[in-house]
Amino acid sequence: AQASGPNASVVHHERLQNVSSFNPVSIPVTMSTSTRKLILIGLNITMCFGTPAVRAVGSTPGDYWKPPETSQTVVALSTLDKVFKQVLWNSSAGDENVIAMETAMQGTYQALPKNKHGLLSRNAVAYLVQKYITQEYHYSIRGLGPIPATDERNASDYPTSSRQTSVPEMLESLLESRLGGRGFALRDAALLAAMMHKLVMDLSEKLVHEAFFALDYMGMLTESEADLSNLSVPTVIKVIWAWEWLHWHDFDVDRDFYVDALTTPTHVMDEFGKLAMMLIEAKFYRERHSRNPFKERSLSIADTVQLAHEATQAMGMWQDHDCKAMKRYLMNLDPENDGRVPLYTVYNQPEIDDAHGEQVFRFSESQDYLRSIGGLDESDPRHPQVLISNYVLGPANCYHSMTFHTFCCLNDCDAVLAAVERTVGGPSAKPDVILPMLGNLTTQSMDEPRPLSASLV
Numbered sequence: 001a002q003a004s005g006p007n008a009s010v011v012h013h014e015r016l017q018n019v020s021s022f023n024p025v026s027i028p029v030t031m032s033t034s035t036r037k038l039i040l041i042g043l044n045i046t047m048c049f050g051t052p053a054v055r056a057v058g059s060t061p062g063d064y065w066k067p068p069e070t071s072q073t074v075v076a077l078s079t080l081d082k083v084f085k086q087v088l089w090n091s092s093a094g095d096e097n098v099i100a101m102e103t104a105m106q107g108t109y110q111a112l113p114k115n116k117h118g119l120l121s122r123n124a125v126a127y128l129v130q131k132y133i134t135q136e137y138h139y140s141i142r143g144l145g146p147i148p149a150t151d152e153r154n155a156s157d158y159p160t161s162s163r164q165t166s167v168p169e170m171l172e173s174l175l176e177s178r179l180g181g182r183g184f185a186l187r188d189a190a191l192l193a194a195m196m197h198k199l200v201m202d203l204s205e206k207l208v209h210e211a212f213f214a215l216d217y218m219g220m221l222t223e224s225e226a227d228l229s230n231l232s233v234p235t236v237i238k239v240i241w242a243w244e245w246l247h248w249h250d251f252d253v254d255r256d257f258y259v260d261a262l263t264t265p266t267h268v269m270d271e272f273g274k275l276a277m278m279l280i281e282a283k284f285y286r287e288r289h290s291r292n293p294f295k296e297r298s299l300s301i302a303d304t305v306q307l308a309h310e311a312t313q314a315m316g317m318w319q320d321h322d323c324k325a326m327k328r329y330l331m332n333l334d335p336e337n338d339g340r341v342p343l344y345t346v347y348n349q350p351e352i353d354d355a356h357g358e359q360v361f362r363f364s365e366s367q368d369y370l371r372s373i374g375g376l377d378e379s380d381p382r383h384p385q386v387l388i389s390n391y392v393l394g395p396a397n398c399y400h401s402m403t404f405h406t407f408c409c410l411n412d413c414d415a416v417l418a419a420v421e422r423t424v425g426g427p428s429a430k431p432d433v434i435l436p437m438l439g440n441l442t443t444q445s446m447d448e449p450r451p452l453s454a455s456l457v
Contacts, residue, residue, distance in 0.1 A: 080167065083202070084174055087194045091187070101190035105132050109186045111421035119183025122172055129168075129193045135414060138316020139405045140398070141196050144168040167404065171195050200405045201309055204243075207403075208308045211242035212301065214251050218259060228301040233280060236299050236307065238262055240276040241269045243308055248400045268319075268399055272311060275318045279310050316407050319399065323392055323409035325352075326361050330388045340377055340385035343367065365396055389413075412443050431457070 091098045105128055112124045120128065126144050133141055143166035175188045184192075212228060215221050215238060225231050231239075245261050265273060284297060291297070299307070329352070333341045351362040367384065370376040375391040378384045391397075398408040416438075423429075423437050435457060440449045 079202075080170065080199075083195055083198050084171060087191055087198060091191055091194070095194075098187075098190045098194050101132065101193050102186055104136065105186060105189055105193075107418065107422045107425075108132075109189065110425050111427060113427040115183050117179075117182040119179065119185055120189065121183060122176075125172065125184040125189050125192065126168070128189045129196070131414065132189075132193050133197065134316075134410070135418075137197065137313045138320075138407070138410065139200070139312065140408050141168060141200075141405055142401070143404075144196070167199070168192070168196060196404065200312065200403070203403055204308050204312050205305050207243050207246045208239065208301070208305050210246055210251065211239045212304075214242055214246070214255075214258060215239060218255075220262070230298045231300065231304065232296070232298060233277075236280065236304055237273050237276055239304055240272050240308065240311065241265050244269050244272040248402050250402075271319055271322075272315065275311050275314060276307055279307055279314070283307075312405075316410065319407050320410045322361065323397065326397070326409075327388060327392050330386070330391070334388065339388050341388060343370075343376070343384040343386055346386050361397070365394075416441055416443065 087095075087098070108128055108131060109120070112120060112128060114124075115121055130141060130144050133139065171192055172184075175192060176182075176184060178188070179185065212221075215235075220238065221235065222232075225235055241262055242258075245258070245266075249257070249261075251258060261269065280299070283303070284291065329349075330341055330346075333345055333349075335342070346363045349363050363386075365375075367376065370386060370391070371378070373390065373394045375387050375394055376384055377387055392409050393411055395408075398406045400406075419437065419441060420434060424433065435452060439451055442449060
């Protein structure tokens with residue numbers, strides 16, 4: 001299944017503008033009749049964002065629903081250059097993080113096809129980096145992957161002098177130039193992953209400071225908290241709420257909504273708050289022997305920055321329970337147990353809310369949109385069906401964000417593919433190598449190995 005939309009963080013003169021789209025991970029398998037080998041060839045990368053869709057009560061399904069809107073964030077080219085040089089310098093000094101990334105990527109790197117120079121293409125390195133970041137940090141990098149056709153058409157709308165380039169594409173170009181434009185080695189993939197992760201973490205820290213500023217500006221900090229060294233736990237949770245809010249709002253533009261958001265947090269803000277509270281309790285427990293038990297528990301701004309970093313890396317797994325709940329809900333509507341639900345049945349479902357009445361998910365995308373993301377089976381045009389897995393992994397089920405990253409539903413098939421890559425150790429293999437292994441695999445939705453059907457074999 002493939003889909004596309006306006007996307008990508010872009011470089012525009014001295015500014016990098018991050019605009020999102022969707023290109024789901026697709027690793028199609030083809031079989032050569034002459035060689036009887038399975039070949040892993042697809043390299044489309046998950047690049048998506050958005051919030052679960054809301055359908056107006058009493059409307060025709062999809063009438064008022066629109067695809068996730070494009071968003072923008074800005075970072076100076078000088079900042080990008082600084083990150084690039086810093087990561088390169090750290091790598092040359094034997095940075096353990098880059099070495100660990102290389103080790104983790106090794107299996108997939110060996111399985112990917114190489115060019116005539118024995119190096120990876122741009123699509124291949126994008127797939128490798130996206131897969132690593134999703135599995136390690138559980139978020140997706142926006143703008144990393146092939147540019148959809150719609151983006152190419154949109155690019156023609158800009159004057160030649162205003163050509164825009166995605167942030168990952170700029171970093172890829174800088175890295176590729178180190179090898180004379182011949183491609184990417186394993187170390188280049190690790191460097192790209194390190195650079196994008198650093199950009200995400202640096203922006204996270206910047207937004208924490210902006211969150212403190214916004215709270216102080218609105219008079220939400222006490223006098224004792226003004227120096228940011230003695231923050232109460234409730235205040236830190238408010239900072240995390242504000243920090244999350246700033247991922248998809250500009251305080252100067254939307255400050256009128258700021259107080260309302262902190263008074264009644266959205267479902268996403270509340271999820272980050274709950275995660276932050278869990279991380280705070282874990283921190284206090286680790287420090288129980290060094291903290292004064294008679295002194296009120298408090299945190300500093302440095303603690304809060306670290307908390308935001310930890311929350312960024314933990315939220316992917318934390319929020320995925322909403323995705324799992326959605327998947328279970330849809331599976332219960334599957335009459336034939338074949339991964340499909342009649343479209344009319346999906347549209348007739350109510351909105352699912354959390355304990356605070358905030359929407360968690362509701363099925364309201366139009367039929368055209370579902371078709372565009374590969375979420376619709378129309379083999380029988382009279383009875384279209386929603387493909388559960390493709391729908392759950394679709395862009396409307398990702399968190400709305402203006403930054404370099406977003407949180408999407410995690411793909412259960414990644415573990416299966418990783419097992420294939422480890423077994424094969426190359427871009428192709430004979431069926432008798434892969435089939436026995438696939439027949440013994442389990443997933444979160446398949447408790448026991450399931451024999452492959454004769455048609456697949």
